[in-house]
Structures are given as C-alpha cells and as structure tokens.
Amino acid sequence: MASDTYLLGTDLRELERLRLQHELWLPEARRAWCRAGLKPGERVLDLGAGPGFVARELAVEVGPEGRVLGLELSAAYVAAARGAASGLNQLEIRQHDLCQDPLPQEPFDLVWCRWVLMFLGELDPLLDRLAAQLRPGARLIVHEYIHWSSFGLHPGADGVASFGRAAHASFLAAGGDPDVNRRLPGLLAQRGLRIDELRPLTVVGRLGDGVARWLERFVTTYGPELIRQGLWSDGEARRAQAEMAAARQDPGAFWLGPTLMETRATR
Numbered sequence: 001m002a003s004d005t006y007l008l009g010t011d012l013r014e015l016e017r018l019r020l021q022h023e024l025w026l027p028e029a030r031r032a033w034c035r036a037g038l039k040p041g042e043r044v045l046d047l048g049a050g051p052g053f054v055a056r057e058l059a060v061e062v063g064p065e066g067r068v069l070g071l072e073l074s075a076a077y078v079a080a081a082r083g084a085a086s087g088l089n090q091l092e093i094r095q096h097d098l099c100q101d102p103l104p105q106e107p108f109d110l111v112w113c114r115w116v117l118m119f120l121g122e123l124d125p126l127l128d129r130l131a132a133q134l135r136p137g138a139r140l141i142v143h144e145y146i147h148w149s150s151f152g153l154h155p156g157a158d159g160v161a162s163f164g165r166a167a168h169a170s171f172l173a174a175g176g177d178p179d180v181n182r183r184l185p186g187l188l189a190q191r192g193l194r195i196d197e198l199r200p201l202t203v204v205g206r207l208g209d210g211v212a213r214w215l216e217r218f219v220t221t222y223g224p225e226l227i228r229q230g231l232w233s234d235g236e237a238r239r240a241q242a243e244m245a246a247a248r249q250d251p252g253a254f255w256l257g258p259t260l261m262e263t264r265a266t267r
C-alpha cells in the first residue's frame with residue numbers, strides 16, 4: 001500500500017463504498033450540523049475529507065459567503081474531492097497529513113471529523129494542534145465509533161461474526177483504535193475544550209435495506225484484504241456470503257451496526 005493511503009485503501013471499490021456510507025449517514029451529519037448551529041457564511045475545517053462527499057455538502061450549507069477547507073492524506077481522494085468541488089468556489093481541498101503537518105492558520109468556526117481518528121496511530125499531536133489553533137467559541141463535531149464490536153448479523157451468523165473479529169484485529173494491527181471515541185471526550189476536556197454533548201448513534205438494518213447494504217458492502221469490500229492478510233479465510237467468506245444471502249429474505253434476521261458516538265465540543 002502506498003504511504004499516502006489508509007488502511008481500507010483508495011481504489012474505486014472503496015471510494016464507492018464511502019459514497020454509499022456517506023449517503024446513508026448524511027441525514028445524521030446534517031442533524032449534527034444543525035445541533036451545532038452551523039450557519040451560512042461560516043468557515044469549516046473538514047479533517048480527513050476522503051473523496052469530498054461531506055465537504056461538498058458542507059460547502060452548500062455555508063454558501064458562497066462561507067468557506068470549507070478539506071484536509072486529506074490520499075492523493076487519489078484529493079483528486080476526486082477536487083473534481084467534486086467544481087463550481088463551489090467556497091470549497092478547497094488540500095493534501096495534508098493530520099499526524100505530521102501543522103494546521104492551516106485560519107480562524108475556523110467549526111471543525112468536522114468523521115471516521116478518521118480511528119485510523120491515526122497517535123491522537124495527541126493533532127489534538128494539541130487543534131487546541132492551540134482553534135479560536136475560542138469554535139465548535140468541533142466528531143463522529144467516530146465507541147463500540148465497533150457491536151457489528152454483527154443476528155441471530156447467529158458465525159461467518160459474519162468471524163469477519164467482524166478479523167476487521168477489528170486489522171484496525172488494531174495497523175496502529176489504529178476502532179473505539180477511539182471512548183478516549184476522545186477526556187482528551188478534549190484535558191485540553192480545555194467544553195464537552196457540549198455525547199450522543200450514541202446506532203443503526204439496525206434488515207431485508208436488504210440501506211443499513212444492511214452498507215454493512216454487507218463492508219464485508220465484500222474489505223473481506224478479500226483480510227484474507228490476503230491471513231486474518232480471514234475463504235471458507236469463512238463463503239459462509240458469510242451464504243448468511244448474508246439468507247438474511248436478505250428472512251424477516252427475523254437483522255444487522256446491528258458498529259456503534260458510533262457524536263462528540264460535540266467547544267473551544
């Protein structure tokens with residue numbers, strides 16, 4: 001894997017998985033922006049912007065008088081996000097390593113971060129920079145997991161359960177922390193930020209609905225990489241495929257998503 005990519009890769013399949021995931025979670029993101037009082041004209045920093053799906057929505061929210069700056073490690077995603085930014089002069093995407101690079105010296109009103117901190121080996125340098133750089137009154141919204149291991153297909157889908165254990169192990173092996181949001185509120189409070197709200201975000205899916213498709217897509221996209229790494233097997237993958245196919249027709253079967261939390265704080 002190239003050094004400017006992340007654990008799940010940046011090929012077209014992963015980009016399309018992120019799009020599906022984004023479409024499912026966009027209403028929750030919008031509710032979070034509303035709770036934080038995001039307004040037209042505000043300046044927003046998007047940490048780990050990926051292919052720019054959220055940055056584009058944020059740019060529409062703040063309008064032409066506002067500004068959105070998306071920071072993203074992967075050159076492939078920076079290119080995709082810049083393509084998606086066309087026609088929105090208030091949106092800029094920069095290649096940036098959140099673990100290494102100094103934050104831009106700009107007075108942001110709101111910082112948004114979703115599914116990024118879980119992949120960073122070390123949080124302290126980024127949080128130190130944020131605490132030092134943000135202006136008083138700036139708000140931070142983070143959507144990251146607090147209980148990744150709630151991921152599963154019920155009842156009793158052992159093949160999918162073995163995938164969940166393998167994916168969790170791969171996050172840890174790469175130096176990340178799938179449950180990073182358990183630590184985040186404490187780390188922010190230590191740096192003088194006020195914790196405004198901690199809100200659990202859980203989803204249940206069934207019969208091939210949007211949640212079921214999101215979680216199935218993660219198994220089919222990331223499964224081959226787990227097999228390549230020796231963390232999962234072809235036999236377990238065949239078993240998971242059969243369980244997922246059966247669940248699409250079974251009114252008693254349901255998916256439970258990995259449990260997220262919204263952490264909302266003010267500098």
Ligand SMILES: C[S@@+](CC[C@H](N)C(=O)[O-])C[C@H]1O[C@@H](n2cnc3c(N)ncnc32)[C@H](O)[C@@H]1O
Pocket residue numbers: 004005006018022047048049050051053054071072073074077096097098099113114115116119120
């Ligand atoms: C699961 S994607 C989430 C993308 C986007 N935040 C969203 O919600 O759709 C994780 C993103 O974090 C980026 N990332 C990982 N480590 C990073 C780092 N050190 N600096 C900047 N971005 C990073 C990855 O390249 C990837 O685009």
